[in-house]
Amino acid sequence: MTDTTRPTDVTGARRAGIETTGIEIIAESERTARPVDLFWPWFAANVSVFGLSYAAFILYFGISFWQGVLVAVVGIVVSFLLCGIIAIAGKRGSAPTMILSRAAFGVNGQKLPGVLSWLVSIGWETFLSILAVLATATVFDRLGWGGGTGTKIVAAAVVAALIVSASVAGYHLIMRMQAVLTWLTGAVSIVYILMTVDDVDWDAVSAIPSGSTQSVIGALVMVMTGFGLGWINIAADWSRYQRRDAANGGIVFWNTFGGALAPVLLVCFGLALAGSSAEILDGVAADPIGTLATLLPTWFLVPFLLAAVLALVSGAVLGIYSSGLTLLSLGVRIPRPAAAFIDGVILTIGTIYVVFFAENFINPFQSFLITLGVPLAGWAGIMIADIALRKRDYDDDALFDARGRYGAVDWVSVGTLVAVSLIGWGLVINTFSDDASWNNWQGYLLEPLGLGGKDGAWAFANLGVLAALVLGFAVAYLARRTTVARQEA
Numbered sequence: 001m002t003d004t005t006r007p008t009d010v011t012g013a014r015r016a017g018i019e020t021t022g023i024e025i026i027a028e029s030e031r032t033a034r035p036v037d038l039f040w041p042w043f044a045a046n047v048s049v050f051g052l053s054y055a056a057f058i059l060y061f062g063i064s065f066w067q068g069v070l071v072a073v074v075g076i077v078v079s080f081l082l083c084g085i086i087a088i089a090g091k092r093g094s095a096p097t098m099i100l101s102r103a104a105f106g107v108n109g110q111k112l113p114g115v116l117s118w119l120v121s122i123g124w125e126t127f128l129s130i131l132a133v134l135a136t137a138t139v140f141d142r143l144g145w146g147g148g149t150g151t152k153i154v155a156a157a158v159v160a161a162l163i164v165s166a167s168v169a170g171y172h173l174i175m176r177m178q179a180v181l182t183w184l185t186g187a188v189s190i191v192y193i194l195m196t197v198d199d200v201d202w203d204a205v206s207a208i209p210s211g212s213t214q215s216v217i218g219a220l221v222m223v224m225t226g227f228g229l230g231w232i233n234i235a236a237d238w239s240r241y242q243r244r245d246a247a248n249g250g251i252v253f254w255n256t257f258g259g260a261l262a263p264v265l266l267v268c269f270g271l272a273l274a275g276s277s278a279e280i281l282d283g284v285a286a287d288p289i290g291t292l293a294t295l296l297p298t299w300f301l302v303p304f305l306l307a308a309v310l311a312l313v314s315g316a317v318l319g320i321y322s323s324g325l326t327l328l329s330l331g332v333r334i335p336r337p338a339a340a341f342i343d344g345v346i347l348t349i350g351t352i353y354v355v356f357f358a359e360n361f362i363n364p365f366q367s368f369l370i371t372l373g374v375p376l377a378g379w380a381g382i383m384i385a386d387i388a389l390r391k392r393d394y395d396d397d398a399l400f401d402a403r404g405r406y407g408a409v410d411w412v413s414v415g416t417l418v419a420v421s422l423i424g425w426g427l428v429i430n431t432f433s434d435d436a437s438w439n440n441w442q443g444y445l446l447e448p449l450g451l452g453g454k455d456g457a458w459a460f461a462n463l464g465v466l467a468a469l470v471l472g473f474a475v476a477y478l479a480r481r482t483t484v485a486r487q488e489a
Contacts (some may be wrong), residue, residue, distance in 0.1 A: 020054050023329050025094050025095050030241060032243065033239075033241040035247060036250070036254050038238060038254040040179045042254075043259070044179070045314050045315040052270035053288035054072075054223065055072075055267050056217075056288075057242070058071055059271065061222070062209075064211065065206070065271050068271040073268075077264065079225075079227050080382065083255055084255035086380065088252065090236030093396070094244075095236075098110065098114045102380055103221060103487070104480075106407045106414075107402040113233075114330050119372060120230070120324055120376055121253075121319045121320070122236065122343060125315075126351060129350075130354050132155070132316075136394065137290070142301060144481035156355060160344060160347060162349065167320040167343075168340045170321070174321060185308075188304060192292075193304065196273060205272050211257050214460060218462050221465045222370075223267075225465055227263055228260075229377060230373075232324075232376065314315070320347060324337075325339070327339045367430050367439045370405075374465055375468065377472070378468035378469065378471070379472070381476065382475075386476065386484065389484040395487075403414050410477050416479070420468040423468065426443065426446070426460050426474070
């Protein structure tokens with residue numbers, strides 16, 4: 001049984017300003033994008049000054065400035081490189097990531113990672129919306145315009161409206177919007193660095209002691225999860241409009257370069273900034289962007305706020321657009337704009353709850369990130385193995401037919417995802433037990449494997465994410481070789 005239809009009037013929808021194409025295969029005439037076009041959405045979504053605050057999270061692992069730089073460069077670049085590999089599937093199949101994943105998991109089996117992907121996307125876009133609202137309130141308070149409840153209500157409404165309207169409009173408007181935001185947010189980020197470079201105390205930065213190997217690995221995994229792995233489940237959504245003859249190497253490069261360039265620069269500078277001041281280091285835990293704004297002169301606060309909020313909105317737009325596509329891939333039969341709107345309502349409710357009622361959101365969010373990061377890494381390993389094994393484009397019809405060559409359920413992939421997730425969860429711990437007690441069950445393999453238990457040094461290395469990624473790839477690559485060859489025969 002097929003579960004969707006082909007697009008009928010994509011060009012007309014594009015002229016009207018609304019993309020109605022959902023999870024259908026993109027028409028051949030619409031595949032006009034070039035690899036270099038991928039730079040704009042990935043750069044714009046990751047140029048946010050929020051990247052500076054990740055430096056504080058890195059230093060909380062108890063590592064030195066130079067260890068932090070190593071972690072930032074390797075973690076960010078490698079994680080976006082993995083996104084670039086997933087993006088190859090978008091060119092091969094011209095469909096959303098979670099539809100293309102059916103080739104690895106089966107048309108019905110894909111619902112398991114599909115639900116996971118939807119939760120991750122909803123979580124990320126809500127998180128970015130929350131940061132935008134809190135940043136607005138902090139800057140308004142600094143300007144003397146009032147940063148209380150009224151400001152937060154207006155900010156939440158405006159931010160939600162911007163995110164939902166752009167997501168509903170779809171791919172073509174988003175691509176144009178991202179190209180503009182790239183220049184705006186990039187310029188403001190450069191000015192911010194120039195205006196705060198005097199706040200760097202190199203003596204204090206140099207005095208930060210080095211941390212253990214376990215701490216470096218833990219920080220590395222956190223960075224990978226927070227950057228590239230946080231986007232990997234939607235990577236093919238933005239490459240599905242690529243020309244069929246686009247070079248795979250070009251797609252990987254521009255995806256990686258666009259996604260990693262700004263975060264690497266911002267996090268490295270943030271390491272110097274946060275390492276200079278305990279006040280900045282601790283302030284980002286409650287309000288990352290608001291804390292960074294306290295270093296600026298009053299006259300620059302409005303441009304800073306505008307760029308910061310728009311950058312966060314940019315990232316949330318990518319998330320909600322893709323979460324809408326994922327919702328459709330799960331079998332929800334509504335138009336794509338309606339799916340984006342539904343996710344926008346969920347985003348708004350989540351933002352209101354956290355901003356007005358929750359006492360702490362950073363700690364529960366990081367716990368949530370690591371928990372979902374384990375199976376997401378396992379899915380990524382399986383998907384990358386599937387891409388590496390395939391030599392031909394996807395069978396368009398079979399992606400929507402459980403009786404086709406990809407079948408209803410690929411039990412090897414599904415079983416592998418479940419197994420590596422269970423292994424991965426056993427190798428991570430909930431470091432925020434007071435704020436996320438629902439996650440205290442993790443880390444059950446640390447003692448049996450001789451890694452010191454939940455209180456040992458390896459407990460904070462977050463090995464479970466790397467284990468799920470590597471094991472997912474290795475098992476799928478070895479166990480599914482014959483299956484993929486048969487499918488492509």
